[in-house]
Amino acid sequence: MLVVQEGSTYKMDTKRNKIIRPITILLILSVMISCILGGCAQKNSDSIENKVQETASFLKEHVSSPETASIGGEWTIKGLVVSGIDVEQDYFDMYYDSLRAKVKSTRGVLNDKYNTEYARAVIGVCAIKKDPSNVEGYDLTLPLDDYEKVTEQGLNAVSYILVAARISGTKLENEDKYIDFIIEQLKTDSLDKDEFFSDYISMAILALSFYKDRSEVNAALDEYLDKLSKLQNKDGGFGNCESNAEAIMALSQADINILKDKRFIKNGNRLDEALLKYRLKNGSFCHVLEKKDTDFMATEKGLLALEAIMLAKDGKKLYESR
Secondary structure (H helix, E strand, O other): OEEEEOOEEEEOOOOOOOOOOHHHHHHHHHHHHHHHHHHHHHHHHOHHHHHHHHHHHHHHHHOOOOOOOOOOOHHHHHHHHHHOOOOOHHHHHHHHHHHHHHHHHOOOOOOOOOOHHHHHHHHHHHHOOOOOOOEOOEOOOHHHHOHHHHHHHOHHHHHHHHHHHHHHOOOOOOHHHHHHHHHHHHHOOOHHHOOOHHHHHHHHHHHHHHHOOOHHHHHHHHHHHHHHHHHOOOOOOOOOHHHHHHHHHHHHHOOOOOOOOHHHEEOOEEHHHHHHOOEOOOOOEOOEOOEOOOOHHHHHHHHHHHHHHHHHOOOOOOOOOO
């Protein structure tokens, strides 16, 4: 007879215990029940948390000098803050100092073409609980309201502009126009021809999830969810790590339980399982399965997706409105 518990193996000594006494049986049953209801269940419930900590620790170690950037910048900062791992304040100060230095040297211009730079910076600054409306005297939220420039960049820009505005408490004059822009994209077929189709759909869902109290938004949201479901592959994923991550973040933000919602389970394959196929032993993520090398963009997005799943278990979200 063999009873196994996490970290230990209990064996009956057949030479000295030819007859198992009732008290021994009760003890063994107690251990088994404890494992089922406690230890083993705890291990399962902690699995995502453990993965979050491992991936966050990898990023902390390998992104030694965080700065305002699309890789090794705001997404790393956001991921580390949410992860809850021990990070020295100096690390976050290093990021903020790099942002301060940049806006000071460029007189507040992060990018004269892509306003998503400002959206990402706002997300990073809010993550470390700083004020994005006053970075070296410059208001980084102002470019969020430049409708012409933002919409020229496309659906992804509009979506993350709305996310940045909502989490920073920034009131946009063009908020309704941005929402209408996202809804109008449903009536075009331009997205269908884009190689990043699923990413754009996910980002649209992410943005619209903040406005579920509006009937017209809910109708559009249902259509976008249907589109995303139809794009999902039989293995439960969308073809690469980042696309899987964007979908998880969006669906979790829209209160979709990716572990149970049948629309996003294909042939018994869940989206979280599809994401974890890209996770490497060191806690990082690769971009595609054909090349299992650490990809830092994939790792940052992978971490945020894991955190979205982790937070959803407690009824929380990756991006909270102010």
